[in-house]
Amino acid sequence: MPKQEFEFIDYLGPLAVSVCFVVALFILSAIINFIWITKNDDRTVFEKFGSTFDLRCGVHR
Numbered sequence: 001m002p003k004q005e006f007e008f009i010d011y012l013g014p015l016a017v018s019v020c021f022v023v024a025l026f027i028l029s030a031i032i033n034f035i036w037i038t039k040n041d042d043r044t045v046f047e048k049f050g051s052t053f054d055l056r057c058g059v060h061r
Helices: 010-036 045-052
Strands: none
Touching: none
16 A cells, blocks of 8 residues: 555644634533523623623623
């Protein structure tokens, strides 16, 4: 069998999968933060992070 020759685009597969995973994880986290967390719940990590920079990130506004 001859050696396989990879092009540059072939090496970007793991990077593309990693980026897709991170984006999907962020979208799911945002959905959980804005839909399933009510005003009666404790502050979330998003809100604690946003409060350090004076941002409103969540349902507790």
